Amino acid sequence: MNSTAYSRPSKLPGGAGDRRPPTRLRGFASKIEPKKLGAGLLAGCCLALLTYVSLAKLFAIYSPVFASTANTSGLLQNTPPASSSSSSVPETTDAIPAEDTTFIGRENGNAVDPVDFPEEGPASAGSQEPGVPEVLSRKEDEAEKAAEAAATSVPNAEGGGEGAALAKMSCDENGEDEGFPYARPSVCELSGDIRISPKQKTMYLVNPSGGGGFDENGEKRLRPYARKDDFLLPAVVEVTVKSVPSAAAAPQCTKTHRVPAVVFSVAGYTDNFFHDNTDALIPLFLTASHLKGEVQLLITNYKPWWVQKYTPVLRRLSNYDPINFDADAGVHCFAAGYLGLYRDRDLIISPHPTRNPRNYTMVDYNRFIRSAYALRRDRPSALGEAPGMRPQMLIISRGGTRKLLNLEEVAAAATELGFNVTVAEAGADVAAFAALVNAADVLLAVHGAGLTNQIFLPTQAVVVQIVPWGNMDWMATNFYGQPAREMQLRYVEYYVDEEETSLKDKYPREHLVFSDPKALHKQGWQALAETIMKQDVKVNLTRFRPFLLQAIDKLQE
Template sequence: MACEKKGVSSFTVKVGLLLLAGCILVPISLVTMFRHYTVPLQSLSLLFSVGSASSVIWGEENVGSHHSGRNEGPVLCDFSSSRSDMCELKGDIRVLPNATIVLHHPLARRQSWRMKPHPRKNDRHALARVTEVTVVSSSSYATADHSAPRCTANHTAPAVVFSVGGYAGNMFHDMTDVLVPLFITTHRFAGDVHLLVGDAQPWWLDKFRPLLAALSRHDVVDMDRAGSSGVLCYPHVVLGLEFHKEMRVDAKRTAGEYSMADFTLLARRSYGLPRDTAIRLHDRFSGRPRLLLISRKTTRAFTNVGAIAEAAAAMGYEVVVGEPEHHAADMASFARVVNSCDVMVGVHGAGLANLVFLPAGAVVVQVVPLGGLDAMAAEDFGAPARDAGLRYVHYRIAVAESSLARRYPPEHRVLRDPAAVRRDGWMALRAAYLVGQNVTLDVRRFEGALRRVMELLR
């Protein structure tokens, strides 16, 4: 028995040593195997997890990061973001009307993959409204396609291919899913870039045409209606948009070159808005600060707008009541109203995304309804406001200020235990707090927030 026990122990030790050696040698082998691809370190893990895109073969040059301007290889993709996939292509690139991109480069491998170029990659509801783009690459058109598509138009400037799709038409999603990421992606091209837009309704393009024109000095190409444009050829194409944070530019990732404040300045310039700085109440000649009270007609609406306006006026504000519009002409008009104000007050919702038109130093007051929504509200509008050079006041309503207090008994979990509702999932939270709740502000309680605004304006 002693001999058997000793034999088993020796075998176990040998197995352990073999496993340890394997743990050391396998990573070394993987590094050696992929070393000649010189993929950026942040992308290495993606080779094992990108699903249908895992067939992508990387260029063999020292491509570096696509932020550094050293990308000389034919293909460089980054699938590491939880929000957005991006591929950067260089070579002889032909964009076909059927949402296909053909890449020819002497070092490109013969392959194909599909992408949905929209910054909500894990949201199936959003992606259902996004057209998939197919990319085909090879070192020779003769091997990839005996009848290579002929160029209808040759361009020397690069192009960015992206989809509006998703939740287009909601001002917050227009900004956070499309326009801010587009600003981040195109900034390095200084306006000399073609915008190839998919899934965009004509009214959406009209609504944001001034801002799109500020991002590119070339005409926007509507890919859904560009059949007559034929095959567009470029030396450099970026597929997808770079996403940082909700309606924010992470200045650290731009090496401090630009920030959200630069985006809001661009937005003001594109719509011809005159005010770049808000009022400063440093002396008696400053005048009255102008306050915009955002009125919503449906859910999360103020039910006592008149009383709120009267209280604000009594405290020294010039009050304007307005509702964001969706049409192009009304959008420009509302942007001018926002820019004329020093304070914007609204219940958590898409209308607060109009903060991009406020002058620097203005104050955003976000009224946060019941539902434990503070973290989400702060991320969606509080942080973007600060990044844009604005001041921010967070007003969490009391239970009595919510219309839900009149719908449910005092001990109902919707009122007393929002965390339990959130555990039921996003749709339960949305139904309970975002769709079916209005706000009747306690004017006297809200005066504390308005006094804080006055302090910030000083």
């Protein structure tokens, strides 16, 4: 079939009722020289093209859609700002598009629509908070309401505004947890006209009344690392909250944000996956997840590789690029913020009136973390649901100490009992290993940071912990056993005896390692690290096989 869409008629229509060009116009047009007519048409086309290009460039500069496309390409870059001495604010607060959300009409941390903070907590009906079920009942936080009220009076570049009258600082710094003293770090919540100057390591609070928990110099100093550890804290950047009587006494804003701030440190032990979760990611979840992404993170002791490594988690917690607190030269202004992070015991979240008023649990955190890494399995396989189906077991191997010396024999025994066995060592690619763990029904490992990966398991999967010799029951239970139960995982533990540890080849039986391991515990972590923590294990398969059967039984419960 021939197309006539662009065919040209051989003559003008002239049938009855057709409109024809007026005779006068046809006569005038016939007098124009063809060469002049062509030149005029060419000039007109050039003028139209120039006008189009000018308007398109103007649109590209001011359109939020263009801005979002340009800015999100540098998501969570590892490189610090080009010059820390520059007075301009680095482009680190551009909106980060979530995997299933388009942030049109929002750029550089400023909401275009008038609602700046979530109106409801995660318990509200219709909550879309990642990883947190809508049916969970949550308690509304008074501090959150204060932050929402403060959001209506965000300080302007010159300062002032109604936010100054709402100045408030409340700090939780005297909390105690017997047996876990490090689990109660100091945290301060602020609202009002807040000016954060990373270069000066200072948060200015415009506070005409002068009230609040400040010292005689009108200051409050805090090291915002989520672990109250006297050995570690000196290496954490100290941030000062300074009370000033008026906006004129504070530096002018170079960037105004319509979301609250969270200032925290990734110093200390955060090179370790266990501590990445206990000292940073879980505290961040506990402190900021109720804000549903509308929060600006400012990170001290900034580690570019750490930010890159946990990009999926940081994306779920904040819609904006984190700010490098160690290099930024601007003055960032907020109406509300946190200095430090709330936390609980290791891999455990318990109800608390101030530190966890929304009653989050580790089940909530596991759902959140699975959502961040797009892990789809939330339940283990049901044995017998398909002919020939075998449960999946992942054995985490170790390259340093506490190796499972007869790992191949253990894997063969598990295979003989009906498991499909995979052996892998956790590496730097968190997303890839998380997918491997989530595919398992049973996770087996010797006591160590690798067991932290149980956070990726589907709910009601099984964790098997091999506990080394040396009165390790307290550590095994509190670091991994009880957390597994809190995550609604099924838990099996196997205690190595003195014939199954490599320590028997290094120390005589009368040594404290065998005669009184508790005495080594009393000497402190260094003594443990040099002895008990350096052992490898070789399990007795006859003793161990019933524990593998327990794992199968628990999958059938």
